[in-house]
Structures are given as C-alpha cells and as structure tokens.
Amino acid sequence: MSGRHSVVGRNLRKVDGFKLVTGASAFTDDIHLPGMLCGKILPSPHAHARIRRIDAGKARALPGVHAVLTYRDVPRVPHTTAGQAWPEPSPYDTYLLDSKVRFVGDRVAAVAAETRAIAERALRLIEVEYEVLPPVLDMEQAMAPGAPVIHDEPESTKIYDASRNLAGHILREIGNVQEGFREADVIIEREYRTQRQQHCPIEPHVTICWLDENNRLVIRTSTQVPYHTRRQVAQILELPVSRVHVIKPRIGGGFGGKQEMLLEDICGALTLASRRPVKIEYTREEEFYMARTRHPQILRLKMGARRDGTILASHMRVLATTGAYGSHSATVQGNTGSKVLPLYRAPHMRFECDVVYTNAPVAGAFRGYGCPQGFFAQETLADELAHELGIDPLEFHRRNVIRLGDVDKLSAQLGEGKEGLPRVIRSCGLPECMERGAAAIGWEKKRGAGRSGSGNLKRGVGMACTMQGSGIAGIDWASAFLKMNEDGSFTLLAGASDVGGGADTVLAQIAAETLGVTLDKIVITSGDTDFTPFDVGAYASSTTIISGGAVRKAAAKVRAQVLELASKMLGEPVEKLDCAGNEVFTVCECRKAVTMTDVALQALYKEKLQIMDGASHFNTDSPPPFCATFAEVEVDTETGQVKVLHLATAVDCGVAINPMQAEGQVEGAVAQGLGYALTEELVLDGAGRPVNPSFLDYKMFSAKDMPKLTTILVETEEPLGPYGAKSISEVPINGPTPAIANAIFDAVGVRIRKLPIRPEDVLNALRAREAGRVEEGAAK
Amino acid sequence: MFDQVEAFHRPGTVREALRLLESGKGRARIVAGATDVAVQRDQSTRILIDITCAGLSYIRREGGGWVVGATTTMAEVEQAAGMRTLANGLLARTAAMCGSLQNRNRATVGGNIANGSPAAELPTALLALDATVEVATLKGRRTMPLAEYQAARRNGGGRALLVEVGIPRPPGGARTGWAFQKFGRTALDISVVNAAAGLQLDAKGRVKSVRIALGAVAPAAMRAQAAEVLMTGRPLDRALLAEAGDAVAEEVRPITDVRATAGFRRDLSRVLAMRALEECALQAGCRL
C-alpha cells in the first residue's frame, strides 16, 4: 500500500479494540438500569388478518405487568421504518400498532413486565379474535386481478398502487433496447430466482429506552441510523425531536438489517406508558422473521451482443417482493438496475421493475442492496453469452466493462427514488483487479481443465465483475466536529455509526493524518444524537467517503487554527509550517518546532481560546468501487455437493485507509456471499410461517466451510474521497454467487439459475443433462 | 425460560435419580449435558434431575467388549484411547462429528440416544456395532439391543433411565474395516443423511460379515438388512457395492424437510452407504 502517509494506509489497531477483546460493557444490552422492565411483542400467528377484538385486561391484571399496548392505546401515524434521509423514498405504510396484521410475526400488541417470564405469560393472556383473510404469498400472484389487497388502509401514502399490491414501480431506459437487439448477432434471455437471506447479526436487534431526569426519552439501541431513528420515533410517538436522545453503543453487526427503525418506537411507547426503563431484545427466532430480510426477486434478463463480443443491449425486468411493508422497496430494486447494468458499456439499457407486497416477513436493506440479485443474473448471463460466442469470459469482460472517464447515464435515471445524478468514473482499477484475481486463481491453467478425468469430483473456475457505489450522490451527508485538548490530543465527535466494520478507526485515522498527529491522539465519540453532529448513518457504503470527507474537512479547519497559533508562537508565516508526528515545524533547514501540547496549552490558558471547528460534507457523485471475483469449485457429481476450494477477490476501493480492516470487510462480505450462493434461505410454509428460523436449520458458513481466501486490494486514487478512498464494505458480497455458478458450469456443464444452489439442484441438473433434457434452471 | 422449574437435583446414585423421577410424577425431567433439554424448553417441567454426578461417566472394558456410561460426553468418547482403537476408531470418529466442540464437551452418549433424534450420528454407529443399552427402573435393570430401546422409546418411555451402552466385541482381524459418512449442508449441520458400515472379509476376499446402518432416513437409525443379506458370502467387488447401494436406497424411508427432499435423501443413502463400504474395503486391504 502507498507509504505516502503516516497514519492513513497503515494497519493500525482498532481504536475500540481494547474494550472488545476484554469483554467490557460496550454493547446495548451491557447495562442494567434499576427497575428496567422486559418488553415483548405479541406476534401475529396469521399471515393476513383483521383484529376483530383484542382484550388485554387479563394481561394488564397480571402482577408484574406494567404496560400493555394495543392499537387503541397508541397514536396512528403512517410512516416507514426504513432508515433513509427524509422524506424517505419508501411508502408510509407502517403503524406502531394496527388493527390489521399483514405477516406471520407482525405486531399485535406489546407488554412490559418485571421479568421475561412474566412478559411471556402476559402475552399469552392477551385475547385476540382474528378475522383471518386470504393471504398473498406468491409474488407472481400479488398483482393478479382479485388478489387480496394487503394495504387497504386510506391513511398510507407513497404506495405506487395499493389496489394491486404494488409498492413500487420503476421504468428507466437509455437508448432503445429494441434497436440494440436488432443489431445484435447473439441474444440470450434467461430467468433467475433469488431467495430470502437473513442478516443473522450475531447480536440480535435490541433496544433499551428510559425517561431521563429531564423527562426526555433516551433510546440506547443497536442501530445503523441513530439520527433517522430519532426523527422517526419523535414523529411516531408525537414528541418533539428535541425530547428524544438516541445513543448508539458498539453494535454486534448490522449488514443493513439495522438500517431500520425496528424496535425503538414500540420500546419508547412502552417506556412512556410504564414510566420505567424498558428493554426489548429479539430472540434469535424473532430476529429471523420479525426483523428484515433481503428482497427475493425473479429477474428476467436479456442481453444482446455482436459476434466480436461487444454487448449492445441489456434489458432487465425484475419482480420483487418487499414482504408486508415497503421499507426500502423502491430503492433496493432501483439499485438492481442502476448499479448492475452500467457495469457494461452497452449503449442501450432498459430496466423495469415491479415491487409487490406479499404477506411475508418484511424485506429491507441488506449489504449489496439489490446488487447481489442483479449481478447473479447479469454475470451468469454474461458468462453464457461469452460461452456462446466462444470468447473467454475474462476477455469478454475486458472488452465490455466500464472504464475510467466513462459516464454512467443510467444512474442519472435511477437515483434514490427520484432523478439522480449522472455518474462519472474518476477512478477505475477494474482491469488490474481482473488481471490479479485471474492470476491468483490460476485462471489460464484451470479454465476448462477440471472436467476431464475420471472420478466423481470435477473442478472448475468461474469469475464475475461487480461494482457498487460509495454513498448516495446528493443525499448522503455527514458532519464532524473536533476540539483540541491540553495534551495535544483532539476529541473527534462524528455522527457516523460504526457498526463493527471499524468506522471509528478509519475516521480517527483520517483526522490524525490531516492534523499531523498519531492515532492515539484522537479520541472519537460517535453516534450520539445529543453530542455528535448529524450523519445519515452507516449504509450505502458511505462512512469512509462521506463521513470521512466531513472529518477531513473539519480536521483541515482545525489544522488551520493550530497553524495560525503556531505561526504566532514560532514567529514564522503559516505557509512555512507543516504538522506531523504531534508537532508543528518549519519546513526548512533550521527546523523550529512546537509540540501540539505546547500549542494546546498556549491556546487554552494564554489565548483563552478553544481550538475547535466542524464541517458538513456530501458528494454529488457516487464513485463505484470495483471488484473482480474468481472462484474455484469442486463438484461431487454423485451428490451434487459444491465445495468452493478457493475464492479470490480483487477490489479497487480507492485508497484503503486501513488495509487490514479493508481486507476484513472483504472476507466478511465474501462469507455472506458464499452463504447466499450455496446454503442460506429463510423458508416459509404455505401459510406464510417461517419454517427454519434458527441457526440449526438456517445454515451460514462456519470456519470449517470457508475456502481458501485471497484478498487483493488494488489501489486507485478517487478525487472525491478523503485521501483517495472510495468504499469496500458492500461490493465484495456481489461476486461470489455468480463466480461460483459460473465455476460450476466450467466444472460440469450445468447452469443453475436459482439461489441458493443446493446439492439437489446440481444433481437434478446433471441428471437432466444426462437424460438429454433441458430443464428450467439447467442448460446444455 | 425455565422459570417454572421448582427444584434442581443432583443425585449421587442412579437409585436416587429414579426415586426423584418417580416422585416427580411426569413433571420431572432427566438432564445431563443439557444440550437437548435446554433447547427444548419444555414448559411442563417442574423438576430437573441432573444425573452427571450419579457415577455414569466411564468407558471401560467388559467381557470382550466395552461399556460406556450414559453421561460420558461425546468429547470423552472422541478422546478415549479405547474408543480410538475399537472398530478402527469408529465411535471416536463419529463422536467428533456431533456438533461443535462446546457441544461435544457437554452432550452425552445417553442423552443423545434418549433424545431420539432420527438424525443423530452416534446411534447409527452404535447400531452398526450391535450395541446394547442398559435401562434402569426402580424395579431393576434390563439390557436390550439398541433397536429395541429405540422402538420402545417411540412408544412412550416411562420412568426408565438409560444408564449404560454396551458394545460387544466387534469382528476383528486384519481384514476388517469400519467407516462413518455424514452429509450435511455445512460442516457442522445435523445430518441430512449419515451412514456407518463395518466389513469383515475372509481369506478369499468374500464378505464374511457386513453391517450397514443409516441415520436421518427413518424415524430412528436403521440397519439395511436386505443389503447386508445380499452381500454376505459374496466376493467383494464394485458390482456388489452397487447392488448393495441399490438395496439400501430401497430400504430407507426418508422424509422431506427443510434440509432435503426424500428423493435426495434416498440418493444420498445409496452414495453414502457405498462410500462407507469402500472405506471399509480399503481398511480391509481390498482394492476395488
């Protein structure tokens, strides 16, 4: 990595590392407040029903119960739970508690009691009479004439067409795809199906609320979006924002599942009702189906190319379901088009999408945000196209992928719910990613080689190129504030949310670099709505580039104040001064210097001046990080089991502020991508009930399942990012699925077009091929 | 979670445990490693009887075979020298596949059998070894084949306590082999299908005795008797393995669940049985 900087670019220890390795009280649940009650939600047993009668009398009478809430006890404020900038581009279709339930697990009532056992008993004492309604469970039936209407309530707004269960509809085109296909020599059209994946953060959602001594509602919660949560809870509970204080402690993983106001409103309501601190902590089971999932999609993709391999036209049609409520419904699916199709320089692109409601667990933000689905379709179809044309996939990509200096016009059409901004590619390391990733996997040698030979084990290699964004252009923004302390250290207040990926460390490194101090001289506090300035939160891969941009700006302003005072102290003009290593010094042979401590003491006690400043920052573009993923698999043709032997990921994230943390992001994203490809699925039965809401039955990759991982960081310099940084937290999750699907084809000549790719699916496809049949999901 | 539990006992003898079980009148539950009991959270339990102090943790030789106390943990089976040599280490290797190390440090042999999960691994291997179990009631003790215990358990257990597992001396000699195969969706999954096999060849390479047991393809672990009969006395070659595999696929009674379809389990039964037998053949010095 570049050795240009002294703090940025270094593998420094996480600034919060000590408390994490010593098990110190750091997470939401690691406190106990006297009198704290246990809150629990009564989930609906029905996928679709009206509450005809609800009687909480017996529950309220149970000793130890301090509050029971039904829809009659709380304000009716339509809102979205999506953690997005206001006005949120998601339907306002959700209510704190409602007289209708729309999925198995939907809120019916909530209790707060002295112990978990009493709370559970109280739930069982709530008498509910349901009028069970026919559910809509098949997304392909949701818009059929006569389908039950899930959102028939008049108060909801921003639903595209509630009468047809259509939460969102998107149509965007650049060029004219009909024209493009007319010119194409080869056209392939395929259908792909993706599943419900759950985030499975090891720390489930948990929130603790209490009224402080000023009668303000304090919310200590496991969230990626403290500020959006503050605004939304205030709105829902009809409190002024100034009366709500949200604290984000250490978070045990979010991955998008906590880019949501999920428990804070109901927990706050229970606190207001009981006047006691209340904790709601999801059990693992509740986390599976009462939190959020990835959007399942059916994608129809048609691509046309010339014989020389140039892609002329891409037409993608997506049917997705957002489950019972529309949080992130248009924006996730918008990404499926806007971040995926423009990977290729086709002059003609068309993206059409319907997002429907079904009576199923709610889908929301999940790392990749619509891209894993889209890239699964596009990168496997591209592989098929290359194969059809007799062009090596690596070469096929080289010819077609977006390049430095290109303008992505589709993004202009598909901004977050409204017209976006065109995207200019100002940094692009994709060619190097492809070369280095291919070398790491042994592409030349292994491609096509594993099919021959006797025995039931066949090997193959496959690849995929993917990209993402770095913050939402024109919408994501952040601010930061710094003040100088006696010992030459700086307190950094950042609104940003470190949810485990190391954001606090990265931001501290940026501040330290800018100020010319060592990392230990930055003391960072983040994610507290009373003390830190605004930040939209941790999503859209925005923290390093946007929050980091704000930190850089704020630190630069503070640096200027430091230099001004040092200039006075040294009797030298500011232009001759520089900061590094906790000192300000003259850049000349006769080196004169003052330490940061000297400057601080001078300021505080002589000048009577607090050196401090803050800054806000946003970008009008979203520079994509680029990724080339290569997979080597071994297929057991007798069982269909796919073993991934090696997964190589080459990422251009701009400049990696902390390369070790950046690698960690890649490796974690890849592990989730592997599960998405091969093992993870939240299954629902015919009545919409979750079949496998437990770690026993929903399988993630464990340490023993992981393949050999190679992580390559390709450095470019992004003008819009602090010290050249872009982002890395999402993009590596997009590649493993198509790379593995393509590797399976290389190994055994079958294509699986639904996820997850289970051994049964591979075995069935192999059999179909042997029998000379071509089945849905398989190809010759 | 277990707020309704009124008493937790740790009896020092089996007799005491049985008396507590009797006086509990259906509201008492035996617990050892707790890896099943604590997950099941049976709300009707009022009394827990922890038998890990009742002298049932041991592995020792008896007669020509071995006996394993009911509260011996999976980890102990995995690490015991005797278990690593018995039947070419079949039980040690199988025990090592029973979940994470944390769970193997607690889960017990007796608990695993008594819990009766159709997908359990150890009962499959034990069945292949013709294991017996000893059950104690206040009226006395009785030893029975594992299969009989499993059948009785499915018909309602009563107030009996599984106290010991007995493994008779397995067929030995240089021309024997023992193998265990497990298929899961991930490395630490519960079995989608598992299989245990034992093979003994005579001097001419014919099958002198064979055991094929399968798990997760029937309400309890089962022996593929038709396949065993088919193989006995015949020269061992690939064709025989394929025939045996087909017979196994016929015999199993798998279900469809979230882990796999019945059809896929049937296919896997064939493959795993054949692979287990191949592994045995290799150990027995037979090149197929």
Add this chain to the structure above:
Amino acid sequence: MKTMQLRVKVNGEPMEWSIAPGELLLDLLRRHGYYGVKRGCEEGECGACTVLLDGKPVNSCLVFAAQVECGEILTVEGMARGDRLDPLQEAFLDHGAVQCGFCTSGMLLSAKALLERSPHATAEEVTEVMAGHYCRCTGYLKPVEAVLAVASKKRGKR
C-alpha cells in the same frame, strides 16, 4: 420463588450466589455483570456465550447454573491481567481479527483452551475449534491467523 445457593469460582474468585433452580449459566453470569458473555441464539449454535468450565469450552446458554457447583469458570474478563492483555487478545488486535467484537469473547476463550492443551496447534485444529463460533463479520480468516500466530510464537520458544 425458591432459590438455591451456588458456589463457583469465576476468573479465580470464589463466588457464592443465589440462583433460581432452572436458571441458565448465561443468564446468571450476565446478571452478575459478566457482560463479555454474549447472548446470540440461546440454542448452542453460535458460540457467543462460550465460557471455559473446568478448562473446557462450553455454551453457557445450555448449562444450568446449578450444574457448575464447585466448578471453575473462566470468562473473557479473566483473560487480561489489568492492563496486560493475554497474547491471544493482543494477536486478535494485531491481525484485525476483531470487527464488531460480538463473537470475540467466545473465540478467545476457545482458542485459549486449545492452546493450553495443544500449544503448537495446526491450522486444521484451530479451524475445528473456531467452527463452533459463528462470525458474520470476519469470514474467520483473520481470527484463525491470529490464533496460529500465537501458536507459532509458542513453537518459537524453546
């Protein structure tokens, strides 16, 4: 509600606690402020609640508190000596093996137990032990590397 008395050593200190008969070890420890022991699934699958019981890693969510009578428990809080971190804790920090940190306590304890019985543990042994800990952040690579680094340091020592 009827309670029992429990005597147990936690991180070297003898404790005498009042417990409910059906109380689980995880709840007991967190109730007494050992927040390093995490609640992840309550079904013995994720390993976040791992503690060492008489030197062996177990899922505390599946141990009844009454069962640890006279036992010795080590939680992550007992690994460091004041400011001096255990070599495994240092290694986890140096190798970027800690992201959100929620699975870290459990991993550290399992690794500690492993290196105590097998000081020169191989990659395969380390992976086998780590397999009992779900981590959604790291992909497991850096935690395994961190443990191996400590194991090889021990190998280096004569």
